[in-house]
Amino acid sequence: MIAIRELHEIAEFEQASGLFDEIWHFDPESRPISVELMRAMSHAGNYVAGAFDDAGRLVGASVGFFGAGNTLHSHITGAVSGHGTGLQLKLHQRRWALERGIERITWTYDPLVRRNAHFNLAKLGARPVEYLPSFYGVMVDAINQGGDSDRVLASWPLSAPHVAALVRGEPCRRPLPADAEVVLADEDGRPVAFHSDAPTLLVALPEDIETMRVTDPGAAKAWRLAVREVLGGLLVEGGAVTAFHDKAFYVVERPSLGTASSSDRV
Structure with missing residues (x-):
């Protein structure tokens, strides 16, 4: 059983800071938030919450x-694996926001991480609305391995019908259009881009970018640049990410071009 509540005491903020370090192994000079800032934000009425297990141990936190x-x-949310704590934290955050008349929560995430994309889009119903190249500069924590910190801005419309359905435990799966075409594919671990005029496009992600950053930094860099160009380019052109298909592909609906579809390697 997980209990989630707002945090108010210095000792609690220190626990949250320690949990974030445990998850990301931040360099001491590059922590995204300090104990003092959490204290100030909480006192000013912002959202600072923690999730506790039956033993009273902090297993998740969000600011x-x-x-x-x-x-x-939502600046940072982290949870220990298991228990479904990450989802419970986001649902608590949603309730907290709605109680204060807030209808939308935003956050940034690395668009290359499949499980994050699946969680944000398929579990929560958030939608990427903006591609942000190297948003935080070079990050030196253990997960990001000193790479460019490209992010997408996710927008979560808290009262939208599809979000309300997901909160009730009702998956909202739309069939993939028969004319959907892949514009970024994973071929033997490497990104391969295609040109297409189809109205619905699929943008692949690598199976495990975090491991790839350690085992094949060159391939990881290639994926970063390919997703930046393809997904980022589609968002700039007015494309709308509407789903995450098969836990592997962003589904992007593009503005109508009024032309027949075609596809070839570029």
Whole structure:
């Protein structure tokens, strides 16, 4: 059983900071948030919450702050594997926001990580709305391995029908259009891009980018640049990411081009 509540005491913020370090192994000079800042944000009425197991051990924490346009921006959320703590934290965050009249939560995530994309899009119903190249500069924690910190901005419309259905435990799966075409494929671990005029496009992700960063940094870099160009380019052109298919592909609906589809290697 997981209990989630807001944090208010210095000792709790220290626990949260320790948990974040345990998950990401941050360099001491590059922690994304300090104990002091969590204290100040909590005191100012922002979202700082922790998840505790039956033994009272902190197993998840999340920090968010109020943003422009009546939004809550979720700055960092981390949880120990198991228990479904990450999902429970996000649902708690949603309830907290709705109680304060907030209708949208945003956050950034690495678009290359399949499990994050699946969680954000398929489990929560959030949608990537902007591609942000090297958003945090070079990151030196153990997960990011000193690579470019490209992120997408995810937007979670808290009262949208598809989000409400997911919260009720009702998966919202739309069939993939028969004319959908792949514009970025995984061929033997390497990204291969294609040109297509199809209205629905599929953008692949590598199976395990975090391991690849250690075992094949060159391939990891190639994926970063390919996804930046293809997914980032489609978002700039007005494309809308509508799903994450088969736990491997972003589904992007592009503005109608009024032409027949075609596909060839580029």
